[in-house]
Amino acid sequence: MITLRQINELRQLVQCWHGKGELVGVAMTMGALHAGHLSLATAAREECDRVLATLFVNPLQFGPAEDYEQYPREEERDLALLEESGCDAVFAPSVETIFPRGERFPTDSRTLVTVRGITQGLCGRSRPGHFAGVTTEVMKMMNITGADVAYFGEKDYQQYLVIRAMAEDLFLPVRVVACPTVREPDGLAMSSRNAYLTPAERARAPGLYATLCQMAAALRERGAGAAAGLVASGTGELLRLGFDAVEYLEIRDNALAEPGEDTAAAALRVFAAVRLGQARLIDNVAVEPEAAQA
Numbered sequence: 001m002i003t004l005r006q007i008n009e010l011r012q013l014v015q016c017w018h019g020k021g022e023l024v025g026v027a028m029t030m031g032a033l034h035a036g037h038l039s040l041a042t043a044a045r046e047e048c049d050r051v052l053a054t055l056f057v058n059p060l061q062f063g064p065a066e067d068y069e070q071y072p073r074e075e076e077r078d079l080a081l082l083e084e085s086g087c088d089a090v091f092a093p094s095v096e097t098i099f100p101r102g103e104r105f106p107t108d109s110r111t112l113v114t115v116r117g118i119t120q121g122l123c124g125r126s127r128p129g130h131f132a133g134v135t136t137e138v139m140k141m142m143n144i145t146g147a148d149v150a151y152f153g154e155k156d157y158q159q160y161l162v163i164r165a166m167a168e169d170l171f172l173p174v175r176v177v178a179c180p181t182v183r184e185p186d187g188l189a190m191s192s193r194n195a196y197l198t199p200a201e202r203a204r205a206p207g208l209y210a211t212l213c214q215m216a217a218a219l220r221e222r223g224a225g226a227a228a229g230l231v232a233s234g235t236g237e238l239l240r241l242g243f244d245a246v247e248y249l250e251i252r253d254n255a256l257a258e259p260g261e262d263t264a265a266a267a268l269r270v271f272a273a274v275r276l277g278q279a280r281l282i283d284n285v286a287v288e289p290e291a292a293q294a
């Protein structure tokens with residue numbers, strides 16, 4: 001596995017692969033890797049001839065009061081894990097390479113890529129500018145890597161839909177694929193931010209997934225008409241389980257639209273973001289997992 005830091009080096013490598021007719025897959029990450037990230041590389045390994053990973057903590061997607069400085073950076077460990085997962089190359093550029101004008105927030109950008117509509121609710125409400133920061137950086141990575149297929153985790157389901165919409169609207173020659181959320185044995189969705197949890201908080205954290213699963217099961221039985229009542233009882237349950245705050249708990253369809261009374265239960269998903277100590281945890285559960293890839 002080779003590690004590249006310069007844009008032109010990566011472009012030459014991918015051009016060489018494409019010249020041989022090889023299909024290139026990419027797993028984009030911010031490092032501090034866990035099994036969820038590695039599952040993206042594994043999915044790429046299964047479908048593509050060549051596997052790339054990116055390691056880059058993107059400043060543009062962190063708000064001024066968020067954890068950009070604190071975000072775990074473990075490059076040596078991450079590179080070893082990516083090599084074990086069968087990656088052919090890793091692109092790990094400096095911040096100056098990707099943001100040569102010193103941009104730190106989306107408002108600093110001369111060129112900004114924004115997807116409207118589906119970026120407004122859920123994480124977009126509590127993290128203004130976050131998705132513009134993601135799409136601007138992911139667009140750069142798509143352009144630099146030239147990958148044919150890009151893999152993203154379903155834990156960040158809204159992010160996956162936003163990136164897929166960007167790729168579709170801008171005619172990017174890339175297929176955007178969602179991979180299932182990878183969970184700890186007790187159900188907690190794997191996340192680099194789980195490292196912020198104290199042992200006592202870590203013991204409470206699986207209550208998030210358990211609550212979402214209960215809500216999904218109730219929707220399956222009672223239909224979309226039960227949504228409002230389930231959100232109210234689910235919020236109470238999360239607070240009772242010891243989460244410090246429920247940033248949002250919402251039921252949407254697989255395209256993130258607000259459901260009506262007659263929306264098919266199978267098209268619904270339950271989304272949440274909660275605060276637990278220093279961590280902000282997000283998760284989502286589909287009422288019918290097989291309907292997940294809308």
Ligand code: PAF
Pocket residue numbers: 028029030056058061134137138156159
């Ligand atoms: O999901 C992430 O880790 C990041 O948002 C991504 C897609 C790598 C962009 O920085």
